[in-house]
Amino acid sequence: MSDWRESLPEARGKLLLDEPLGPYTWFRVGGAADVLFIPADAEDLADVLKALDPGVPVTVLGVGSNVIVRDGGVEGVVIRLAGRAWAQVATGGDMITAGAGALDAMVAKASARAGIAGLEFYAGIPGTIGGALTMNAGCYGSETKDVLVSAWGLNRRGDRVDYALADFGYTYRHSEAPADIIWIEATYRGALDAPEAVQTRIDEITARREQTQPIREKTGGSTFKNPPGHSSWKLVDEAGWRGKLFAVTGGGAKFSELHSNFMINPGEATAADIEGLGEAVRQDVLAKTGVRLDWEIRRMGRAS
Template identity: 50%
Template sequence: MNQADEFLPGEGNAPGAGDESSNAGVVAAEVRGKLTRNAPLDRLVWFKSGGPADWLFEPADLDDLIAFLSRQEEGTPVMALGLGSNLIVRDGGIPGVVVRLGKPFATVEVQRDNVLECGGGASGILVASTARDAGIAGLEFLRGIPGTVGGFVRMNGGAYGREVADILLDCVVVLPNGECVNIPAADLEYSYRHSRLPDGAIVVSARFKGTPGDPAEIGAEMDRIAHAREETQPLRSKTGGSTFKNPEGDKAWRLVDAAGCRGLKMGGAQVSEKHANFLINTGDATSSDIEGLGEEVRRRVSESQGVNLEWEIKRVGRP
């Protein structure tokens, strides 16, 4: 694990683009949030594996994020990190800047007409619970997705028959050059677990619209979702959520199971015995183990079932 260097608010001596010790030409001066060089990411992702970020930036607020990104050299890689659930960070780490939205971006506000305005760092549980308390139905499914609003918007997150495309009105994103824009839901051209959100764009807020509902009924549906997840998914393991997209008309777990991959191991990685579409870190898996196991599963499913599974988990960074 690399030694991390932290540059806290008010420090004006952070290395800039001309400092040979800095990574990826990142201009690091004058941040009000927290900026860390060679920042370990394994502790921040569910798999608990992977290399460091060249730079990890946790902005103090929206203005801090905009100012920081607007100073970066054109072409500097930028990636947003939420709860780290649906993610494999490769062992070589992530080039450029990883932006993690903390408490300043984790707010949820109830507006008129059954609309919630949610920060990009707000969790699905917080959004669903706030909607329940306000008597807003239709967002219960977010209780079943481990992640934050930013990730939901980018990936068109969904579960239990609903997805973000059903509830999103619009979102505000900051582009890698620091430009802040509002994008209507229609412009994202949503499809299954995919959007046309530009690469490197960071979702800082989103507006979701529900329908009037009874808080007790909404709460009961959220409890049902939570119970279903507990019963069927390896929630107590170091995992990354659903590994592969469901092919049209079929289920990824069924294909993995039919290919004889349930329980299959590679290094410290294993296909879950509880749910065959989950990979788990049994304790000391590298990200290479986890990704390699996923590719082996894909190969076996292709050979035995004639289906090419697509990754749902995002894989990022250097091999």
């Protein structure tokens, strides 16, 4: 055990050493965290961040739906905001407040019950509010920036930071907010509408997603951002990568036959297989079309 792990701060939540992270991700691959911290609440998280050696890397892992954890595991402390304390959703008038650990789909459902329109698109995003804030998550023509009012979080020192929408500097799948902020809560504003009408739109999004995306596979959601003027799935498909198995160290990964911007782990893939497939496709598409594909999936940790 390294020196820094021998003097970990006390916490009310869980501090787990050498915890495998694969089970926490949708791809079901990847190595262990040096330390996995599941804080009890925001105060517990702030206290640990303030007491933790500032030289220790800190990484946030949400629900693991849009991430590749590399096979060598993740250095430092990995923070996972899991449990009821992090997933509270409250509504009032045309406003919704949601914890960073709340599933996007649950926030969409809460908006329907409250008769608040504008957040239906969250039903099509398999992540949490914390991830949505970090990357301006969106789908089907809507983005987080369209409904967000403000959010607050903690920086690496454990200090509270408050952000209004304009402070994020949002662009397509990108935020200018510092990467070390751990988001705690977000506030949204929608438009009042009949609950039945909001729910109908959510049902339509859900049905569309089930028909067009491999949601029951071990996948990571959209692999690449759409380049200006192009659709990533078309570029991947036209380059011949739909359904083509690619292996580096394990049983191999492939792009889904159903949606060619979704990588899947058919069974025994390693993180190296999945990331290697993505890089191979990026290089091939660039060589064939001159278009550069940028990752939407987050990659973290040591390669081996």
